[in-house]
Amino acid sequence: MxxxxxxxxxxxxxxxxxxxxxxxxxxxxxxxxxxxxxxxxxxxxxxxxxxxxxxxxxxxxxxxxxSMVGQTASAQTSTLPLQSGAASLSVGNTSPGQIIGISVANAAGQVVKSDVLESSGGSNAWRWDGKSNDGTQLSDGPYSVSVKTVDGNGTTTDVPFSVNGKITGITKGDSGVSVQMGGAVIPMSNVQSISS
Known part of the structure; x- marks a missing residue:
């Protein structure tokens, strides 16, 4: 000055x-x-x-x-953390019998895992064993995930979901405070809940 x-x-x-x-x-x-x-x-x-x-x-x-390091967080983000060969997410409210399509992509944008499940109604949990569509065990890290419902006409609609992961660190960057879930970095503002 x-x-x-x-x-x-x-x-x-x-x-x-x-x-x-x-x-x-x-x-x-x-x-x-x-x-x-x-x-x-x-x-x-x-x-x-x-x-x-x-x-x-x-x-x-x-x-x-x-103090949150080591606890499990649920966050609203399209970044799915694969940790110790496993990942999970929770799909928002859906109607019983509704078809849910889940697509996981690597950093290059290539879809490595696709899955389809039938909604039991309400909230639905999905777990991934870290294996690609061809059965190859993928390395831990951040993956991109998309969740959609499919109706009888083949029309897809985005569905709200949250990913789950173990907090391995807390960082501060230009955009504020973030949680680390293995290789995934997620803004603290996206974290919805934390449990032991």
């Missing part, structure tokens, strides 16, 4: 030195420029203080949330 102040003062001094003597700058113009500079300086300082306050709040949240 000191550099900006010095630049402003240099500009103001230069402006005063080179003003037309027959038409000097009026006091109200000078006062207006000084007031504008003061307002900008205060806004910059307010923004710095606000950033510092947000950072302190996130650091405090990070410290408090470290």
């Amino acid at each position: 000191a550099g900006n102040e010095n630049n402003f003062l240099k500009l103001l001094t230069t402006q005063l030195q080179h003003q037309d003597p027959t038409s000097p700058m009026k006091n109200d113009q000078l006062a207006s420029q000084l007031a504008q500079f003061s307002a900008v300086e205060q806004q910059v300082q307010t923004n710095k203080n606000l950033s510092a306050l947000i950072s302190l709040n996130e650091s405090s949240q990070l410290t408090q949330n470290r």
